[in-house]
Amino acid sequence: MDDLVINNLSNKGIRTGKQYLEGLRDDRNVWIHGRKVQDVTNENGLKSCAHTLANFIDRQHEPKYINHLTYLDDDGDRCALAFKTPKSKEDIKDRGKSYYEWAKWSNGYFGRTPDYKNASLMSFASASTFLEKGIKGQGGKVMAQNMVNYYNYVRKNDKVLTHTLVNPTYNHQQGYKGKFSEKVALQVIKETDAGIIVNGARLLATLGPLADEIEVFPSTVLKATPDNIPFAFAFALPIATKGLRLICRDSYDLGKSHFDAPLSSRYEEMDAVIIFDNVLVPWERIFMYGEPELCNPAFSATNAVVHMMHQVACLKLAKSEFMVGLMTSIVKASGRDKDLYTKGLIAEVMQMTESIRALLFSAEEQAHEDQFGNYIPLRYPLETSRNLYPRMYPRMVEILQLLGASSLMATPSEADFANEISEDVEKYFQLSNLDSKNRVAMFRLAHDVAISGFGSRQALYERYFFGPPALMASSYYDLYNKDELMERIDSLLSE
Ligand SMILES: Cc1cc2nc3c(=O)[nH]c(=O)nc-3n(C[C@H](O)[C@H](O)[C@H](O)COP(=O)(O)OP(=O)(O)OC[C@H]3O[C@@H](n4cnc5c(N)ncnc54)[C@H](O)[C@@H]3O)c2cc1C
Known part of the structure; x- marks a missing residue:
């Protein structure tokens, strides 16, 4: 005790x-x-x-x-x-x-x-x-x-x-x-x-x-x-x-x-x-x-949720940047980085990343004193980030699967580079811009993000760790400053 x-x-x-x-x-x-x-x-x-x-x-x-x-x-x-x-x-x-x-x-x-x-x-x-x-x-x-x-x-x-x-x-x-x-x-x-x-x-x-x-x-x-x-x-x-x-x-x-x-x-x-x-x-x-x-x-009421959302937004920014880095490395290795469709897919992930960065910037720049005399980041941008990410992250995983395709499965193990099939592995797993060992390492990483049990749990975590998305959306709706917007509608209709 x-x-x-x-x-x-x-x-x-x-x-x-x-x-x-x-x-x-x-x-x-x-x-x-x-x-x-x-x-x-x-x-x-x-x-x-x-x-x-x-x-x-x-x-x-x-x-x-x-x-x-x-x-x-x-x-x-x-x-x-x-x-x-x-x-x-x-x-x-x-x-x-x-x-x-x-x-x-x-x-x-x-x-x-x-x-x-x-x-x-x-x-x-x-x-x-x-x-x-x-x-x-x-x-x-x-x-x-x-x-x-x-x-x-x-x-x-x-x-x-x-x-x-x-x-x-x-x-x-x-x-x-x-x-x-x-x-x-x-x-x-x-x-x-x-x-x-x-x-x-x-x-x-x-x-x-x-x-x-x-x-x-x-x-x-x-x-x-x-x-x-x-x-x-x-x-x-x-x-x-x-x-x-x-x-x-x-x-x-x-x-x-x-x-x-x-x-x-x-x-x-x-x-x-x-x-x-x-x-x-x-x-x-x-x-x-x-x-x-x-x-x-x-x-x-204690603003604990605001400070937690702040930490989470920073974490999600780092995670999204990692996804961009992984995807661009993968397509560069195979020479697909000039392909319009491929660039469009990755641009979607870049835009999600920049959205989180902008929300974080907005929250920090508009930090203000709270009712206890302490400072908090502005809540609403962080609320937006935490409501979007449960949909953003699974989409990032989906895009990684679309980019990786069978390469996410064609992943011999480290030991195969040191046994009697090592010559096969060295020869048949290379890409135009990447030798075999580095290609396998890269796709094993992508596998751990997009396919493995660890990766699937990460996607589920992003969907749920902050609570049921339906409840988060409902509280987002309630907090939103809607009155002035409805007044604009009233005023148009009454003109
Ligand atoms: C990987 C992972 C890690 C987690 N870590 C933690 C942790 O460390 N600490 C912690 O406290 N919790 C943690 N959670 C739990 C998390 O808080 C819950 O998963 C989340 O609150 C949803 O509750 P539930 O899983 O019981 O789902 P349920 O409540 O069974 O919800 C099932 C479905 O119903 C929907 N739903 C629920 N309530 C409503 C409603 N009122 N109206 C409409 N739809 C609704 C949900 O959105 C969901 O789609 C974790 C969850 C996961 C998946």
Whole structure:
């Protein structure tokens, strides 16, 4: 239970990759491929990603990055920049630069670099006056202080977070009415002096097995009725909490080399369903409790969603640029780069990339002070980006398939360059502008984007990780400034 002491600030700032890996060697209860994992840092299918993230964490210390990826806090401790509360437009731009740098390390294929959750946590802590309204205005101050304490704990100890926001669906009609199923959804079953006891399941924590902590925050659509009170809360726990079980999907990291599986051998973030088996959540780890009307708007009202969308837009820019780079390299190698149809397809991806860049620029340039006296990027361009990308990315994958065709399948392995068929492979896989080994490497990369299990999961991730597209579109419609536009119609019709 030592980890639950959130005023333990012993680490004081950014960790090393080694410290991160050591932290994962605890008694977490993770299940994959039908059995319990002994050590996630040494488990096939999980370990490569853990080591990739450790490498990223180390990079924060490099002279090249340290000044723009970290900051010195008031105590003189060096912390990750996403934790810094922005107080100016320049601060917003600096955040954007740091998100983009982290994103480029994986070309956008590592969705849950810690900056994503750090940005959200910073927003909740610096908008704690929102949480003070909690417990019908009576106990909210304590909850708000819990949030600030937790933020400082994570920030000073450089903890890696995941989050789970969604209950499993039992019946969609029930879900549309803002209800959750008592059979499957996470709910409070008891209060004790020490805290609350929760039971049930939550979807789908990306990076869960390789995170230090999990935020269990509210789903956004919960009707404010008394029977929904047990489902309304926000809290955080260490992954290695008694009663917490993580059930992983199949891993797409099949132990191949970086040559054979350039992306899945590096960035296979696991997704896990989280089971809470009578888990005790200590009071000091609870930030909202029993109030659907407080929980529902929380991400929006604290501006956490704006800061998260900012990080995501930077990540998607890096990913889109990578797609352009891959596609142009592929067509150059075969001499198709002069072909009008080919250029038209890639121009579509370039235009999507430039749209994300323009939206990001617009959001940062129009950054403004929020109701808490902090700065946020302009929300609407980022809303546009997050609504477009679930359609953009699958189209990019489709274009890569159209460009790659059978070459995405004609991909001998690294070992074939060193066995008795190596002469065949050297001769028959060359392109006019690329020797055989480099051609195979390139198309193995394209395969990992467009065809492999890893690639398919990425496309699904882009469609859903920010929530159901129908709900995101609905909230986009509601937020849109429509009145003046309708007035123009009225005025034309009344002329
Ligand atoms: C790869 C991946 C990683 C993820 N990682 C995380 C994570 O780390 N943390 C986390 O909390 N969540 C994560 N998610 C879960 C994500 O939040 C959900 O997938 C998303 O909210 C949709 O919920 P669902 O999957 O239960 O789909 P369902 O709710 O079952 O939706 C199924 C379909 O119904 C539509 N639909 C849903 N509600 C409505 C409605 N009210 N009106 C009309 N249509 C509707 C959806 O758009 C979708 O097409 C992840 C998802 C994926 C695929």
